[in-house]
Every structure is written in C-alpha cells, then in structure tokens.
Amino acid sequence: MEQRRRQAGFTYLGLIIFVFIVGLVGAATLKAGALLERAQRETELLEIGAQFSAALKSYADATPRGQPPQPLSLQELLRDTRFPTPRRHLRKIFVDPVSGKAEWGIVSAGEGGRILGVHSLSQVPPLKQARFDERFPNFENREHIAQWKFMATGQGAAPAPLQPPGTLAPVTMAPPPEQPAGPVAAPVAPQAPMQELAPPPREPEPEAEPEPEPQEEPPQEPPAEEDKDKDKPKEPPPAQDSGR
Numbered sequence: 001m002e003q004r005r006r007q008a009g010f011t012y013l014g015l016i017i018f019v020f021i022v023g024l025v026g027a028a029t030l031k032a033g034a035l036l037e038r039a040q041r042e043t044e045l046l047e048i049g050a051q052f053s054a055a056l057k058s059y060a061d062a063t064p065r066g067q068p069p070q071p072l073s074l075q076e077l078l079r080d081t082r083f084p085t086p087r088r089h090l091r092k093i094f095v096d097p098v099s100g101k102a103e104w105g106i107v108s109a110g111e112g113g114r115i116l117g118v119h120s121l122s123q124v125p126p127l128k129q130a131r132f133d134e135r136f137p138n139f140e141n142r143e144h145i146a147q148w149k150f151m152a153t154g155q156g157a158a159p160a161p162l163q164p165p166g167t168l169a170p171v172t173m174a175p176p177p178e179q180p181a182g183p184v185a186a187p188v189a190p191q192a193p194m195q196e197l198a199p200p201p202r203e204p205e206p207e208a209e210p211e212p213e214p215q216e217e218p219p220q221e222p223p224a225e226e227d228k229d230k231d232k233p234k235e236p237p238p239a240q241d242s243g244r
Contacts, residue, residue: 041098046136070116071114117151120148
C-alpha cells in the first residue's frame with residue numbers, strides 16, 4: 001500500500017511539472033504569435049501609408065495652375081472635383097490595421113489647413129525600429145507608431161514642427177556682417193606668366209662665290225716666213241774687187 005501511495009505521489013508530481021511545462025510553452029507560443037501578428041500589422045500599415053503618400057503626390061501633380069496642391073480632406077482623394085471629369089487618386093479610405101479603425105491622424109500646415117500627410121493614431125511602440133524601405137527614410141527608432149508620418153513629398157519625411165494657434169514662431173536674427181577696418185584694395189588680377197621669347201632664326205650665311213676658272217690662252221700661230229726673214233740679220237753685200 002505504501003509503495004502504491006509513493007508511486008501515486010510521484011505520478012501526481014510529474015503531472016504537475018508536465019502541466020507547468022505545457023503552460024510555459026503555450027504562453028511562449030501565444031506571445032510569439034502575438035508578436036508575429038503585430039509585425040504583420042505594421043507591415044500592412046507601411047503599405048497602406050505608402051498608398052496615402054502616392055495619392056497625395058498624385059493630387060499635387062495634377063493640380064491646375066493657380067490652385068493649392070493639397071486637399072482639404074481625405075475625401076478629395078477619392079473624388080477630385082477640380083476637373084470637369086472627377087479624378088480618383090485613392091481607391092478607398094483604408095482601415096488602420098493597428099487600431100482597427102478607419103481613422104487617421106492628419107498632418108496639416110496649421111489648424112484646419114490643407115493635408116500634408118497622414119499617420120496612425122496608435123500609441124503602441126513599434127516592433128520594427130530599423131531597416132526600413134527607402135520610401136520611409138525617417139522611421140527609425142520611433143517611440144510610437146503614430147510617429148510614422150506618411151507625407152506627400154518624400155514619403156516618411158519628417159515635417160517641420162507646427163506651432164499651436166495663436167503663437168508666433170521664434171525669429172532668429174542673423175548678425176550683421178562685419179565691416180572691414182580699412183579700405184579694401186581692389187583685387188589684383190593675376191599676372192600672366194612671362195613667356196620666354198624664342199631667339200629669332202638665324203639668317204643663312206651667303207655662300208661663297210666660286211672662283212673663276214683660269215681661261216686657257218689660245219695657242220699662238222707660228223710667225224710667217226716673211227716675218228722670219230725680217231728677223232734675220234741682213235748680210236752685207238760682197239765687197240767689189242777694186243783691181244778690175
């Protein structure tokens with residue numbers, strides 16, 4: 001009997017431990033499922049916000065000359081009556097997947113101003129804190145999902161802080177430019193670098209005139225016989241014999 005009681009006690013203790021482990025696993029599974037569902041809702045919110053941004057940009061690009069490029073309400077994105085034939089920039093007003101309502105926060109230029117962007121009304125901290133798509137450049141490290149603002153120009157661009165109505169924005173005065181102590185000399189134009197002058201080309205020296213070749217004298221003709229006779233001394237005539 002005692003052995004059976006001991007076995008029953010161990011069985012009961014093991015059952016309690018088993019139930020505890022199953023409870024922990026179930027709780028972890030539920031928590032993981034809830035986190036996964038939240039991540040999916042955030043992804044869906046980003047896609048819906050991108051459609052709002054594209055609709056606001058389409059509305060601005062189609063604005064006729066002389067009219068404001070932002071709508072007064074989200075309904076104007078569904079039916080743009082600025083044209084003879086109304087245009088549709090957004091298919092429908094989507095439901096916020098995080099809050100579960102078709103209500104959106106409006107980013108406007110002032111109280112009752114025209115719409116510059118939209119955002120969720122949820123104050124839940126987002127699970128996604130980094131590695132956003134390039135369409136959402138300023139969504140990193142936000143404390144609340146409501147800080148994800150989907151703007152018309154540059155989706156996700158952070159808008160300038162709005163002043164509450166009745167207050168004036170602080171004006172920052174730029175200091176006057178300092179006056180120079182003395183007269184400012186006119187800037188001296190940079191002198192062009194001196195170029196080395198190339199020496200003038202040398203004139204070619206006159207070529208020496210060739211010396212005239214010596215002319216050969218013509219051969220002299222032999223003197224005539226008469227001239228030879230003239231040159232010969234005349235012989236004296238023979239002396240006559242005086243005895244005759």
